[in-house]
Amino acid sequence: MLSEFRTSAIVATxxxxxxxxxxxxxxxxxxxxxxxxxxKAMQDMAQGEGRRGSDQAPAGPVQR
Known part of the structure; x- marks a missing residue:
């Protein structure tokens, strides 16, 4: 009885x-x-790449 309880307690633990x-x-x-x-963003900035992702517009003058 005691050994069964001990075994089940060890398994549960x-x-x-x-x-x-x-x-x-x-x-x-x-x-x-x-x-x-x-x-990763900080590493990109340290390497001179301030932007992330390909869906952003290229940097340059603002078109109106």
């Missing part, structure tokens, strides 16, 4: 630890995404 690790990895990935984007 291992499952909980695995679930926590998976959830934390997803949360960290989601929270780090804006920092990764900002780092």
């Amino acid at each position: 291992l499952i909980a630890v695995v679930l926590i690790i998976l959830l934390l990895s997803v949360l960290i990935r989601v929270l780090m995404q804006p920092l990764i984007v900002m780092g």
